[in-house]
Amino acid sequence: MMDLIAVNVTEEDKQIVSGRDLHMFLEIGTQYTKWFERMCEYGFSENVDFRAVSQKRLTAQGNESTFIDHELTIDMAKQLCMLARNDKGKQAREYFIQIERDWNSPEKVMGRALKIANNVINNQKITIAQQNQQLQELQPKATYYDLVLQNTSLLSITQIAKDFGLSARRLNQILKDKGVQYKQSDQWFLYQKYADKGYTSSKTTALDAERSVMHTYWTQKGRLFIYELLKSMNILPLIEQVA
Template sequence: MQELIKVTVQNDQQFVSARDLYKGLELKIRFSLWVSKNFDSFEEGQDFTSVSADTEVSNNGGVQIRKLQDYLLTIDMAKELCMMSKTEKGKEVRKYFIEVERKWNDPQEIVKRGYAILQNENTQLKLENKNLTIQLEESNKKASYLDVILGAPDALAVTQIAADYGYNAKDFNELLHKVRIQHKVNGQWILYKVYMGQGYVTTKPFTFIDHKGRTRSKPSTYWTQKGRKLIYDILKDNDVLPLIERSDIE
């Protein structure tokens, strides 16, 4: 079956993005107007849930994340909205959702989902036990890098964090690129989309003297403590530890 509209699953329930449905129905009116005209007969928290969606927009040669209002719709609500559109496209999409529901409710699919849930719970228990073991081992260390992070609330430049790992700033930025935390856009290091807008970095003005002796200022990226924790976790998964936690360094 060809995917007309993306259907996601949360807590063993299927949902559709209102914006995805709006695009799929090829509606001509504004999204916000469509919502105000059609959502009144539905109940928030039961038929739909308000969420925000991230979208990338260009900004002075860089990339900026903009928050857009969106809604997660139940399949039943999505089908009703298709009928309310009174278009051939609406009929086509509604038939698609009916087929999605039919497959979702097939007894074999229900058994598969139940088995997957049991497997996931078993895996989660194993992971929790493993994490407890690791936590007990690490709690016996004299000091940890996380202690350092928690004890220093201010945002830091990459140069300072690089020094914690025995790197210079240039090589450390390349390392963060290698482990897919950031990439370079127009000469500036930018977080990959999955990490954007989550408070990992902040921007501060950096003042300098250019080659003509003029005082200039440009935005500079600083890592928050949440961002330092992200770096720590990802680098640790790649067997890269800060100097304070390396057993080969006294």
Template sequence: MNELIRTHENETGEMFIGGRELHEFLEVGTRYDKWFDRMKDYGFVENEDYIAKVQKRPTAQSNVTTFTDHHMKLDMAKEISMIQRSDKGKLARRYFLEIERRWNSPEMIMKRALEFADKRVKQLEIEQEQNKPYTNFGLIVSNSDGAINIGEYCKNIFDKHGVNIGRNKMFKWLRDKGYLINTGREKNNPKQKYIEQGLFKSMPVIIARSAGNIQDSTTLITGKGQIKLTEKLLEEIGAGQ
């Protein structure tokens, strides 16, 4: 089948027709913008039946001008072609019907499925490559709730990355970076916004004293927080320091 009017396919596999290309093929005498405004009055809805595309092109005076094109779905292009009531309109409509028939054939459905699968495999390969920095530390940790206290975290990053920073220095580093509250009764507790981001937890604990038990809290670093803080520590301090 000869290509009378060029079609476009988006990333989800939907087929579109350029409004200006259809306008040119139909040999409409009215200027494109006015013609399209009139076509919209037939009940077509932006972002459902078509997408407006603002584009740029050079002028004869070496300037740049902007213009609006519209990517129409196949159903809209068919209906607009029929509305024209011209030989070109009938030809365009038959052409779009044939495209639709071929598009929905078992062979084309299988082809699109294979293409989608191929894209998914490539996407997973990219994600795997991006996740490589996490593998030594344990990607499972980043996806779990494995929250640990500051002392355990200091031991882990020394064992796995050679980052030698003690518990007290780690608390100071976290306060200096703004993750923990710096003064007052809640000193060394995580700030609320970092709890909401899933980096820390504040775990209530009961401390037994002769005058009576009191409630305090322990700062825990979540799996997500361990990944983020380790990245920052490695950038700032470096392994084996």
């Protein structure tokens, strides 16, 4: 069907017609603004049957001017065609009736419904993605405590030292300086104050029939003790250090 007058669709999925386009097609001799004011006396309501919009255009002199147009509903456009009482009005009214029939066909209704459904799904996906990101941002960064609580194995002083970017020698020296342990015959022992806290678990290895060596391993409880001690000295594990 030939497009006699442009019919546009709003974001709200409603069909609209330009008042000025209709005025021109109907070949109304009266100035548009005066004609439209007179038509509104038939009971048309703003924001129900029409909406005023500001448009810009160039004058013959090349200057930009602003004028008022109106977006009309199809129903209002049909009634204005009847009020024109001429062949143009009859032709335009039949055109709008056909436009409505096509718009309300099962295929077009289903197409709009699918479009709305897709928009809803897409909006939900965006909302879910935003919520997931916010949840991730709200989750605290993994701390040294988290790693310790997930682990139940025994650790050597070398392994614990690596958590802080230290050498085993340096960490042993810190523990000695803090009165936690002492060295005897190349072996480290906890002072009595800490010996019964469950911080260590020692293993003795026989070298021969007369000699043996004891290896001290730290429990997860002992690991946390070292963590708190070093933290009081502003020495943090690598995972908690700010880059």
